[in-house]
Amino acid sequence: MSGTAGSLLPREFFDGPAPEIAPALLGCVLTHDSPDGTVAAMITEVEAYAGRGDPASHAYRGQTPRNAVMFGPPGHLYVYFTYGMHFCANLVCGSVSAVLLRAGRITEGASLAAARRWPQPAAGAGGRGHPERDLARGPARLCQALSIGRALDGADAVDPRSPLRVSAGSTYPGPAGPVRSGPRVGISQAVDVPWRFWLDGDDSVSPYRTFTPRRGRVKPVTGPGPGSGTMPG
DNA sequence: AACATGATGCTCT
């Protein structure tokens, strides 16, 4: 694989299984040129969703209008709307797999990102505002900071003319620091597979939350949860 | 730190 830091990733980078590609995306940079301006983020946390065989994947139940992009060529962005108010973004890989972008560190356009995340200035004249690490700490926050919405569903992230692109990090190929992995967040299926990957020690990584059914929507659940925590990468 | 819950609407059965 060839490439230099700052250059667009080649499409072949994404033409493989998401669980193998996901950790390699850590440290890469996601850039969105919008009419408002440009915001870029270094990817610090991802999750892999394998193809039709992964019960936690949106592709598990086959193609629908919503997940159609997942069934297309690798290197495109799959954006979906969830919980009535949030967007989440994935990069499509080979064989109908995808990598969910869970968190990033803003490297360009931080003031624009902050204006999108926190339209009302932070309270407190003493000055303590919102910490920079919270700008894109979480999949929906990342989308909000970069203004990723439905309009970018299907965008080609390896096309230099695209408004939304992924480029190599400072140490391409491979992330700058050690990678850790653990169970995926917020899902009820396949909880045992450690397909969440993050840059060890980076404070822009989102906190781990176990899946908890919401009140009034109780489903019989027995047996132990995921082992917990992390495992070395 | 852990847990609980409201906000909000699309997607699939």
Place this chain on the structure above:
DNA sequence: GAGCATCATGTTA
């Protein structure tokens, strides 16, 4: 109608 690949805020520690 049920179930979400969520977040922010509140409460209890």
